[in-house]
Amino acid sequence: xxxxxxxxEAVLYxxxxxxxxxxxxxxxKKGYRIKELDVKLRKERTKKEASLLSDARRIGVLTPKVxxxxxxxxxxxxxxxxKLKDVLNDLPEKYEIIERVGxxxxxxxxxxxxxxxxxxxxxxxxxxxIYLIDFGLGxxxxxxxxxxxxxxxxxxxxxxxxxxxxxxxxxSFLRGYRKTCEDYEEVISRVNIIRKRxxxx
Ligand SMILES: Nc1ncnc2c1ncn2[C@@H]1O[C@H](COP(=O)(O)OP(=O)(O)O)[C@@H](O)[C@H]1O
Ligand SMILES: [Mg+2]
Numbered sequence: 001x002x003x004x005x006x007x008x009e010a011v012l013y014x015x016x017x018x019x020x021x022x023x024x025x026x027x028x029k030k031g032y033r034i035k036e037l038d039v040k041l042r043k044e045r046t047k048k049e050a051s052l053l054s055d056a057r058r059i060g061v062l063t064p065k066v067x068x069x070x071x072x073x074x075x076x077x078x079x080x081x082x083k084l085k086d087v088l089n090d091l092p093e094k095y096e097i098i099e100r101v102g103x104x105x106x107x108x109x110x111x112x113x114x115x116x117x118x119x120x121x122x123x124x125x126x127x128x129x130i131y132l133i134d135f136g137l138g139x140x141x142x143x144x145x146x147x148x149x150x151x152x153x154x155x156x157x158x159x160x161x162x163x164x165x166x167x168x169x170x171x172s173f174l175r176g177y178r179k180t181c182e183d184y185e186e187v188i189s190r191v192n193i194i195r196k197r198x199x200x201x
């Protein structure tokens with residue numbers, strides 16, 4: 001297997017599953033955590049990620065198909081494309097794409113799914129399709145606060161990687177989010193409260 005990425009929590013390899021290109025995501029030991037806790041967290045996040053990938057897919061959000069799962073490993077469909085983070089700034093259609101990202105996140109929230117780590121690093125653009133990955137910090141919730149935090153983190157991600165286009169990207173994101181998310185007004189006013197909290201803390 002060829003390693004393609006080493007993240008904070010997981011190592012990712014390119015592999016083959018029943019003749020199909022696959023991606024193996026293996027959560028690795030973290031030495032700074034107590035062993036029992038470390039094993040528990042890695043198992044939980046692996047299980048959670050696999051089930052949320054499937055839940056999201058069921059409601060029509062594009063995610064890699066899960067091929068197999070064991071304690072610390074998910075083998076999934078390899079999505080050949082570009083990480084959105086790497087290409088967004090240079091794409092003339094960046095605003096349309098981010099509006100669609102907003103629709104996708106709104107759809108997740110309306111179905112009671114919180115992603116937990118919405119960034120353009122966790123999106124892959126394949127042709128015209130936007131795939132969402134990396135659900136390890138996700139969970140089920142319908143609370144306005146959880147939705148607002150999810151989106152607030154995305155704003156922070158845009159600030160750090162797409163600063164130049166921040167305001168317009170954020171507007172486009174909200175335009176899309178509004179189309180598919182129930183309780184839009186409530187969530188957005190909570191996001192603004194969270195932003196102020198951060199600023200004066
Ligand atoms: N199914 C996939 N198909 C193609 N590339 C993937 C897939 N899953 C992950 N990757 C690549 O590996 C990187 C890290 O994967 P990710 O699940 O986000 O783990 P991490 O927790 O380390 O961020 C992604 O940013 C992406 O480039
Ligand atoms: Mg990631």
